[in-house]
Amino acid sequence: MSAHDHAELAAARxxxxxxxxxxxxxxxxxxxxxxxxxxxxxxxxTRSVRGYGVEISDPNIVACIRNGVNVIQGDLESGLSGFExxxxxxxxxxxxLQATRHTEPLVxxxxxxxxxxIVSFPxxxxxxxxxxxxxxxxxxxxxxxxQWYDTPNVHLCTLHDFEGFCRDLDVTVLDRxxxxxxxxxxxLPNLLGSTAVYRFQRGI
Amino acid sequence: xxxxxxxxxxxxxxxxMPLTFRSGAVLPRYxxxxxxxxxxxxxxxxxILVCHALSGNHHVxxxxxxxxxxxxxWDNMIGPGKPVDTDRFFVIGVNNLxxxxxxxxxxxxxxxxxKPYGAAFPVVTVEDWVESQARLADQLGIRQFAAVMxxxxxxxxxxxxxxxxxxxxxxxxxxxxxxxLTAENIAFNDVARNAILTDPDFHxxxxxxxxxxxxxxxxLARMLGHITYLSDNAMADKFGRSLRSGKLGxxxxxxFEIESYLRYQGDKFASYFxxxxxxxxxxxxxxxxxxxxxxxxxDKAFSAARSDFLVVSFTTDWRFAPExxxxxxxxxxxxxxxxxYAEIASTHGHDSFLMQHEHYHAVMRAYLDRVAGEFSS
Numbered sequence: 001m002s003a004h005d006h007a008e009l010a011a012a013r014x015x016x017x018x019x020x021x022x023x024x025x026x027x028x029x030x031x032x033x034x035x036x037x038x039x040x041x042x043x044x045x046t047r048s049v050r051g052y053g054v055e056i057s058d059p060n061i062v063a064c065i066r067n068g069v070n071v072i073q074g075d076l077e078s079g080l081s082g083f084e085x086x087x088x089x090x091x092x093x094x095x096x097l098q099a100t101r102h103t104e105p106l107v108x109x110x111x112x113x114x115x116x117x118i119v120s121f122p123x124x125x126x127x128x129x130x131x132x133x134x135x136x137x138x139x140x141x142x143x144x145x146x147q148w149y150d151t152p153n154v155h156l157c158t159l160h161d162f163e164g165f166c167r168d169l170d171v172t173v174l175d176r177x178x179x180x181x182x183x184x185x186x187x188l189p190n191l192l193g194s195t196a197v198y199r200f201q202r203g204i
Numbered sequence: 205x206x207x208x209x210x211x212x213x214x215x216x217x218x219x220x221m222p223l224t225f226r227s228g229a230v231l232p233r234y235x236x237x238x239x240x241x242x243x244x245x246x247x248x249x250x251x252i253l254v255c256h257a258l259s260g261n262h263h264v265x266x267x268x269x270x271x272x273x274x275x276x277x278w279d280n281m282i283g284p285g286k287p288v289d290t291d292r293f294f295v296i297g298v299n300n301l302x303x304x305x306x307x308x309x310x311x312x313x314x315x316x317x318x319k320p321y322g323a324a325f326p327v328v329t330v331e332d333w334v335e336s337q338a339r340l341a342d343q344l345g346i347r348q349f350a351a352v353m354x355x356x357x358x359x360x361x362x363x364x365x366x367x368x369x370x371x372x373x374x375x376x377x378x379x380x381x382x383x384x385l386t387a388e389n390i391a392f393n394d395v396a397r398n399a400i401l402t403d404p405d406f407h408x409x410x411x412x413x414x415x416x417x418x419x420x421x422x423x424l425a426r427m428l429g430h431i432t433y434l435s436d437n438a439m440a441d442k443f444g445r446s447l448r449s450g451k452l453g454x455x456x457x458x459x460f461e462i463e464s465y466l467r468y469q470g471d472k473f474a475s476y477f478x479x480x481x482x483x484x485x486x487x488x489x490x491x492x493x494x495x496x497x498x499x500x501x502x503d504k505a506f507s508a509a510r511s512d513f514l515v516v517s518f519t520t521d522w523r524f525a526p527e528x529x530x531x532x533x534x535x536x537x538x539x540x541x542x543x544x545y546a547e548i549a550s551t552h553g554h555d556s557f558l559m560q561h562e563h564y565h566a567v568m569r570a571y572l573d574r575v576a577g578e579f580s581s
Contacts, residue, residue: 062566070542
């Protein structure tokens with residue numbers, strides 16, 4: 001990938017740049033639900049990470065291999081039993097949290113296998129989503145591109161919800177970045193931000 | 205056939221340096237039959253070694269002159285434009301030591317006695333094979349393979365290569381394999397061996413001099429093996445409970461289609477395969493266990509590996525189940541090796557690794573494209 005490709009990718013997926021900003025050079029990274037491996041490739045090129053992805057879909061396995069990243073075919077929902085405790089510096093879950101069924105045990109597993117966890121997810125509390133619901137419809141947007149009947153998203157949440165969830169799980173939030181498009185949102189993030197990225201660790 | 209490497213010729217390499225087996229036995233001199241496809245590039249960096257499984261040999265792709273039906277056993281994988289693209293790679297197929305297709309084996313003449321080795325041929329291990337293959341690589345001037353690959357017992361050789369000669373393998377492609385056989389697997393092999401060993405025509409392995417072949421034993425061994433290479437579903441789909449004559453015969457002749465199929469496969473196999481080779485191959489499978497000297501710790505066994513890996517398993521393979529491949533993957537992960545793992549949904553059981561399968565071949569192609577991207581052609 002060229003520097004130009006990286007710039008393009010970072011523009012298309014602002015959460016990638018936010019995640020990369022937290023990851024030091026040479027870190028070890030496990031990317032859960034890694035899709036076509038773009039994030040891992042981006043982190044490999046820009047942060048020289050030693051990384052592995054976990055992915056379930058057949059076409060994505062081929063795409064990851066083509067992208068030059070390590071990918072292990074498997075189902076996140078059946079746990080991360082193949083991975084040793086504290087094996088990674090970071091365990092990532094990019095735009096996948098909301099589509100996991102066993103969200104609570106998965107977050108626990110992330111923090112067993114990794115020193116820190118990073119998740120990004122669409123903020124259901126974003127004002128446009130709220131408007132949709134007020135108007136009487138489930139939101140369909142760039143971040144939530146599915147119809148209610150074909151969505152893989154079973155556990156949508158707001159920033160408040162996620163932070164409450166972390167408190168209940170004794171998970172310490174270390175950092176948060178909220179965005180709409182590629183611009184950071186500081187004011188009323190739960191209302192004005194469409195995407196959230198969190199960095200967290202086990203409670204201390 | 206399209207995209208075939210076309211007409212191929214088997215070659216033979218002779219080794220005059222004695223080979224000491226794991227068992228302590230010594231073979232003073234031996235030959236290996238092999239085939240090559242494609243062209244070795246200038247810096248000799250594009251070679252792929254293809255290791256065969258129990259009943260395979262060096263004839264991996266293409267066909268022999270005047271015999272278009274003599275198609276190599278992995279022809280769907282290897283050829284111009286195929287996943288193992290012979291326009292880019294120099295591919296080597298080798299008949300393992302102890303084989304019965306041209307390499308020195310039990311049916312070869314022992315120069316000491318002037319008779320076939322028979323029972324005197326040493327028990328061969330996967331390590332011994334890799335050692336002998338490395339000498340072939342030396343003769344061909346290949347210091348490092350772009351990849352060593354194989355399915356089943358061939359996958360075990362690919363793994364062993366990365367452990368015996370870490371610096372000589374850039375990529376190990378381990379397909380439908382396991383880090384060692386389970387007790388159930390060994391049990392199947394032992395029943396197969398017993399079928400051969402108890403055949404009156406076996407003569408303790410020295411049947412050659414008696415002008416007979418332990419066909420009944422070999423046939424039974426193959427029938428049993430064949431069942432374990434298929435899946436319950438594949439057999440049900442292909443044969444179900446179909447009867448050849450359409451009605452019950454109330455006797456012990458061939459009635460069900462599956463019986464007919466298995467006996468046909470058994471007869472075919474017994475007509476060309478050597479019983480002693482079959483015994484050796486199953487023993488090599490049983491003995492393979494790189495973790496053994498590390499008290500069963502596979503992580504430690506793989507600490508020697510330096511190559512990258514692709515590990516592939518098949519959902520309906522119960523002889524070398526996906527969980528067994530995951531053991532390999534986990535050991536590689538724990539050693540921080542670059543590894544990718546694909547679990548292919550296939551109905552064909554263990555035999556899936558030999559089948560034409562779109563996604564499986566897409567995975568292989570993607571990985572091998574990556575391998576090819578690392579050298580200048």
